[in-house]
Amino acid sequence: MTPAHFDKPSLRRQLLAARALLSPEDVAAAAAVLAGHAVALPELARAHTVAAYVSVGREPGTRPLLDALRARGVRVLLPVLLPDNDLDWGAYRGADSLVPAGRGLLEPAGARLGVRAVLEADAVLLPGLAVDGRGMRLGRGGGSYDRVLARLAGAAAHPALVVLLYDNEVVTRVPEEPHDHPVHAVVTPAGIRRFNA
Template identity: 70%
Template sequence: MLRRELLAVRNRLTPDDVAATGRTVARRALELPELAHARTVAAYVSVGSEPGTRALLDALRARGVRVLLPTLLPDNDLDWGEYAGPDSLARVRHGGKMALYEPAGGSLGPDAVTAADVVLLPGLAVDARGMRLGRGGGSYDRVLARLERAGARPRLVVLLYDTEVVARVPAEAHDKPVHAVVTPSGVHRFPSA
């Protein structure tokens, strides 16, 4: 029910709202020490009413950061490819799901994410404990489990609207807190991560 409510609010945003939020969130995210020192960042291309990520992807790449983007696999797991600029993306429709923008170049494999210094996670909300509510497909739960199995400890950052930092989201035993959330009004950090 919480997912539906959050998506309904997002769906009322105008394209101008989404674009302005994306620019502001990109500026704030680029000030994070984690991103200032990162050599590899696993990110995603925002779709629909998600806070826009394109400006951030291009700014990271301009800094010389290697940016990895996901490719959705048939079982909802994620493979990874390198972002080489806007022309390196292909619009891919996965069955009845929304179309995603994915890297058109070669596949690096699902384990490529373990090389990331920072992983930017999509989400619908994060609570006061740093627990993230995703869309419910489990793709990023698999990514986080893969990171843990590999002993990788990247910084986990979520990009959200201000109203999506909430008191509490449902969490299960396998859920892990994120380190930070970037919203238009600022950065929220979670020491328990």
């Protein structure tokens, strides 16, 4: 895919339309493969704390990875969407501890750790729709993770930034804005690709 002539909204629509064609079986099969690749990433293998998220719908599945990390003894932080679209965080304690939240999301039950809890993460899994050959990520457009990335930069925190995507979502070029940050690695069912973020 060569999206250089697309603006972000057009590219998002195109990528979401492609995801809509995936069956639940496709999503589940990809999630298992993604987890296998991701747990082998040195950045995740040596992490004590990982900030992640719970995939929903046809997003590349994170649940097998969340459970694999937790089984290893990794502290997994999950986002809690605040009314202003910023993210608070809570600890993942297993699939049965997830509760429905607004916008069809799932969040961890239990204590809230504050928006700065992400600063403790050794690695951050970022949701996305695409990444290009420079490591630039296209998000969903809500700005929540832009705030997270700005918070990390403001605190001089440098966790590994990793995106889980489907193979067709690694594209030639993602439109970027001054606030966009490159990621360090993308994990797809085909494997891992690293960037000099």
